[in-house]
Amino acid sequence: MRWRKLGLVYCPRGDRPWARAYAHLPTPYRLDDRRIRVYFAGLDEHQFGRVGFVDLDAGDPTRVTRIGDEPALDLGDLGAFDDCGVVPSCVTEVQGRPALYYIGFQRAERVPYMLFTGLAFGRPGLERWDRFARTPVLDRTPREPFSRSAPCVLRQDGGYRMWYWSCRSWTANEGGPPHYNNVLMHARSADGVAWQPDPTPCLEPGLPDEYALGRPAVVCDGDRYRMWFSARSHSRAYSIGYAESADGVSWVRDDSRAGIERSEDGWDSEMICYPAVIDVTGRRLMLYNGNRHGATGFGIAELERD
Numbered sequence: 001m002r003w004r005k006l007g008l009v010y011c012p013r014g015d016r017p018w019a020r021a022y023a024h025l026p027t028p029y030r031l032d033d034r035r036i037r038v039y040f041a042g043l044d045e046h047q048f049g050r051v052g053f054v055d056l057d058a059g060d061p062t063r064v065t066r067i068g069d070e071p072a073l074d075l076g077d078l079g080a081f082d083d084c085g086v087v088p089s090c091v092t093e094v095q096g097r098p099a100l101y102y103i104g105f106q107r108a109e110r111v112p113y114m115l116f117t118g119l120a121f122g123r124p125g126l127e128r129w130d131r132f133a134r135t136p137v138l139d140r141t142p143r144e145p146f147s148r149s150a151p152c153v154l155r156q157d158g159g160y161r162m163w164y165w166s167c168r169s170w171t172a173n174e175g176g177p178p179h180y181n182n183v184l185m186h187a188r189s190a191d192g193v194a195w196q197p198d199p200t201p202c203l204e205p206g207l208p209d210e211y212a213l214g215r216p217a218v219v220c221d222g223d224r225y226r227m228w229f230s231a232r233s234h235s236r237a238y239s240i241g242y243a244e245s246a247d248g249v250s251w252v253r254d255d256s257r258a259g260i261e262r263s264e265d266g267w268d269s270e271m272i273c274y275p276a277v278i279d280v281t282g283r284r285l286m287l288y289n290g291n292r293h294g295a296t297g298f299g300i301a302e303l304e305r306d
Contacts, residue, residue, distance in 0.1 A: 003301035011297025026298035041087035049085030071079035094192035098122035150155035182212040238273035267296040
C-alpha cells in the first residue's frame, strides 16, 4: 500500500480575520461527483479556532474552486467547552441529516487545554452549522476524565460506531508545559448522540518513547477495517501510523503499511499528521496536515491500488 502525494492544497493567506493562519484537521465531505468540501480550523490573531471550508474539484482535488468567506461554525458561548475554539473532525449523516462532529477546546491553567466532542447539524448548502447542544456529546466520565475528542464516525447496521482520541493522563514536563498521554477508544451509539464506549482502549502507544495516538481515520473495506492515525513520541515529531481489524475493536498495528512518510523538504518535511480518508469517484484520497500541526496548511495524497 502506497499513497502518492499530490501536493499542498490550501493554506490561509491571512486576509480573513477569523483565519489568519493554520488549516487544522482537514475534514472532507463529498457534496456531489464534482465537488469535495473540506472543512478545517483556521486561527485568528489570538489563536482562537473557527471552522471554515474550501471546495475542491473532485476530478483534480488539488484545485481549490471556492473558499468560504465566513466561519461555518463559530466559537461557543463564553465559558462553554468550545469557547476557545472549534475544530472539525468528521462529517457524516445522523438521523438523516448532515452532521459534523467537532473538537471543542478550552484553555486551562495547569494544562494547556481540554478537548471534548461537540455535534452540529448542517443548514441547506452546508455553509453553516448549528450546534445540537451547548454541551459535548463526549464529555468527562469517571473512566475518561481529561479529554475525549477527534472522532471518526461510521454508520453501520442501523447504528453508529466511533473511534476517538482519549487523554489517559498528563505528565509534568520540567522546563516546559505538561504533555498528554493519549490512546484510541471505540464506542457505539443507536442515535449518533448518546455513546457507549468500550471499557478499554482499542489501540495504545507501543513504540519506544511514544506517548500519544490521535485523530483516527477509519474505513471499512468489506470484512476488514483500516485505520490511519497520528502517532507522536518524545524523539520523533508526528507521523502517520496504520492498523487493521476484523471487527473494529481489536486492532493489529503495522506502521510499515501506512504508505506515507514525511517529505525530504517542503511543507510536510518536519511532520505529517491528522489524516482523513475519503473515497470519491473510484479514488481513495487522504488529506493531512504537515509542519507545525497545520501551520503550513493541508495537502492531499491518492492511494495507489495494488
